[in-house]
Amino acid sequence: WISPTFCLPYKIEITRNDGTLDDITDYTTGANFVDGATEIIGTFTVKVANGNESYTGVWTGNETVKLYCDYDTSATTPRFRGIVEKVAYGNNQIILTGRSDALLIFGRTVTQTYPNADVPTGEVSLILKDLVTKYGDSKFTTTNVAASTTSKSFSWRQKAFWDCIKDLCNASGYDCYIDVNRDFNFFLIGS
Numbered sequence: 768w769i770s771p772t773f774c775l776p777y778k779i780e781i782t783r784n785d786g787t788l789d790d791i792t793d794y795t796t797g798a799n800f801v802d803g804a805t806e807i808i809g810t811f812t813v814k815v816a817n818g819n820e821s822y823t824g825v826w827t828g829n830e831t832v833k834l835y836c837d838y839d840t841s842a843t844t845p846r847f848r849g850i851v852e853k854v855a856y857g858n859n860q861i862i863l864t865g866r867s868d869a870l871l872i873f874g875r876t877v878t879q880t881y882p883n884a885d886v887p888t889g890e891v892s893l894i895l896k897d898l899v900t901k902y903g904d905s906k907f908t909t910t911n912v913a914a915s916t917t918s919k920s921f922s923w924r925q926k927a928f929w930d931c932i933k934d935l936c937n938a939s940g941y942d943c944y945i946d947v948n949r950d951f952n953f954f955l956i957g958s
Contacts, residue, residue, distance in 0.1 A: 778835040778842040779813060781826065781863075789825070791815050796860060797902065800834050800847045806929075809867030811849050818859045818897040826854050826863065834835055843949045847918070868906075869945055875902045881921045889918040891939040895932065902928055907945065912953040915939040
């Protein structure tokens with residue numbers, strides 16, 4: 768194994784609750800991002816230098832953190848998006864920890880029966896779209912949900928949201944993940 772001779776350009780941004788955008792790339796002293804595509808909710812930790820205390824009291828939680836990385840001269844491709852859950856101060860730095868946007872939907876439970884009036888055919892991709900509409904609080908989209916050829920009835924009572932998605936995948940031979948733009952991707956396995 769030969770280690771790379773260069774570091775990928777990256778950019779880390781935080782959007783405050785009032786909409787102000789902070790580019791903290793130059794102030795980051797350490798960062799760790801773990802992205803979860805299906806089974807886990809991604810996590811992050813970002814350490815921000817704060818020797819002059821310019822960021823003291825600025826972040827309180829629920830801010831949006833975005834990581835951009837590219838094999839190019841600048842970082843423009845979004846790779847991770849998360850929500851700050853904890854802000855800690857010490858040693859002239861701020862430590863921000865949180866989880867990816869998936870936490871907004873993973874903790875939900877579903878009580879639904881399909882086919883129903885909303886999705887009378889029971890086609891699996893239509894069920895997925897309906898679930899995202901009902902349980903995603905309009906923060907998630909279904910732009911990349913491909914139509915399947917499988918129709919099936921489902922009945923869930925207080926079942927974890929992602930377990931329902933797994934049921935849809937198992938029934939149809941499709942796979943699913945949520946990308947960094949909060950868009951569901953549903954596609955035939957192996958395609």
